[in-house]
Amino acid sequence: MDKRSVGAHYGLRDWLSQRVTAIVITLYTALFLTILLWNGGMDHATWQALFAGDAFRLATFLFLASLFVHAWVGVRNILMDYAKPMGVRLALEIVVICALVAYAGWTIQILWGSR
Amino acid sequence: MAAADRPVDKPRPVYLDLFAIRQPLPAIVSILHRISGALMFVVGIPLLLWFVQSSLRSPAAFAAAMAPFSTLFGKLVLLILAWCYLYHLLAGLRHLALDLHIGIALAPARRSAALVLALSVLLALIVAVRLW
Numbered sequence: 721m722d723k724r725s726v727g728a729h730y731g732l733r734d735w736l737s738q739r740v741t742a743i744v745i746t747l748y749t750a751l752f753l754t755i756l757l758w759n760g761g762m763d764h765a766t767w768q769a770l771f772a773g774d775a776f777r778l779a780t781f782l783f784l785a786s787l788f789v790h791a792w793v794g795v796r797n798i799l800m801d802y803a804k805p806m807g808v809r810l811a812l813e814i815v816v817i818c819a820l821v822a823y824a825g826w827t828i829q830i831l832w833g834s835r
Numbered sequence: 836m837a838a839a840d841r842p843v844d845k846p847r848p849v850y851l852d853l854f855a856i857r858q859p860l861p862a863i864v865s866i867l868h869r870i871s872g873a874l875m876f877v878v879g880i881p882l883l884l885w886f887v888q889s890s891l892r893s894p895a896a897f898a899a900a901m902a903p904f905s906t907l908f909g910k911l912v913l914l915i916l917a918w919c920y921l922y923h924l925l926a927g928l929r930h931l932a933l934d935l936h937i938g939i940a941l942a943p944a945r946r947s948a949a950l951v952l953a954l955s956v957l958l959a960l961i962v963a964v965r966l967w
Contacts (some may be wrong), residue, residue, distance in 0.1 A: 767897065794873075
């Protein structure tokens with residue numbers, strides 16, 4: 721028999737996205753540290769050449785987008801535990817969502833906008 | 836009578852002074868995972884985006900974006916955030932292992948909690964040496 725105690729599966733989806741984004745973040749971190757060690761540090765020319773590459777830009781976008789989704793699930797979990805009054809929690813959640821969407825826009829501007 | 840069947844109509848004594856209860860090591864790892872995550876959300880993300888944006892503009896802007904990290908305050912901020920990142924990542928990997936039912940018995944869970952703490956401090960020390 722198929723036993724389901726909840727219907728919407730928000731919990732499972734968030735649980736899974738928290739872990740998938742964590743793996744993306746870990747892989748990018750390993751990539752970035754490898755590049756840093758490979759170059760023996762970082763100067764402006766290397767830094768700019770790195771961000772001129774389309775593959776690196778995409779990888780960075782994937783990393784930061786994962787970071788924002790990961791941050792959303794984590795901060796929401798914290799708010800669910802400590803911000804008990806419904807109004808306060810909702811207000812804080814709106815602030816967090818707005819900040820993260822703004823960060824996503826800022827990220828696109830940094831990666832593909834004019835410098 | 837099993838604990839779950841006992842009626843709960845009479846108020847029970849509650850003693851939850853978190854600072855008086857001695858927290859087990861996995862509990863400390865857990866709360867630090869939260870604190871480091873919250874700190875990176877509030878300070879780390881905007882700082883990271885600001886740094887990437889300003890450092891890419893020109894060689895002079897790159898130097899200017901690096902400049903705050905040569906002050907004591909800047910180094911301390913960077914060191915704390917670096918520890919948060921490394922610690923959060925290590926505690927996260929431990930969490931993923933626990934999800935896969937690896938090391939969930941009490942003794943290995945305690946050992947891995949100690950390992951996460953020790954390794955994060957060691958890596959932070961390496962960062963500190965590189966900074967100073």
